[in-house]
Amino acid sequence: GEAMNLRLGGFGLLTLAALAAGSCSSGPVAGELTISLVTPNSDDGAIVVRVTASESKEITSVTLACSGCKLFKEQPSATELRAVLTGDLVAGPLLRVSVTDTKEPSSYTAQITALASRTYQVRSPSGYSLTIQ
Numbered sequence: 001g002e003a004m005n006l007r008l009g010g011f012g013l014l015t016l017a018a019l020a021a022g023s024c025s026s027g028p029v030a031g032e033l034t035i036s037l038v039t040p041n042s043d044d045g046a047i048v049v050r051v052t053a054s055e056s057k058e059i060t061s062v063t064l065a066c067s068g069c070k071l072f073k074e075q076p077s078a079t080e081l082r083a084v085l086t087g088d089l090v091a092g093p094l095l096r097v098s099v100t101d102t103k104e105p106s107s108y109t110a111q112i113t114a115l116a117s118r119t120y121q122v123r124s125p126s127g128y129s130l131t132i133q
Helices: 002-023
Strands: 031-038 044-053 059-064 070-077 080-089 092-099 108-117 129-132
Touching: 031 044, 044 059, 044 092, 059 070, 059 080, 080 092, 108 129
Parallel strands: none
Antiparallel strands: 031 092, 031 129, 044 080, 044 108, 059 092, 070 080
8 A cells, every 4th residue: 555655656756867867968979960062053073171070079980971972081180071072063962970979060160172163173162161960
């Protein structure tokens, strides 16, 4: 009777405490972020991208997100990645970067450092942008 109710009541409180602790997890969540290209042109052939992470975050790897593209990369540190993509580049996903914290995409930046058309004409980055999601 009463002893059983007390035990079940205690168990209910423990369960509630465990659920509350699990839902308040504020630690980093490793995973992938996608870097996408916004372009005013339809004949981009090469792009050089620099991805950086804020001080407490890291970039752990990179893979292609575009079809028919080739990737050349170097990673001078855990917080910096440089990538050259060539091929028939179009607006949309370019790269998937594995990072130590996907909960804060704003901790990562991606910038275009050089561009060229498919006929090797160097282009200004004006009108271009990269998004990270």
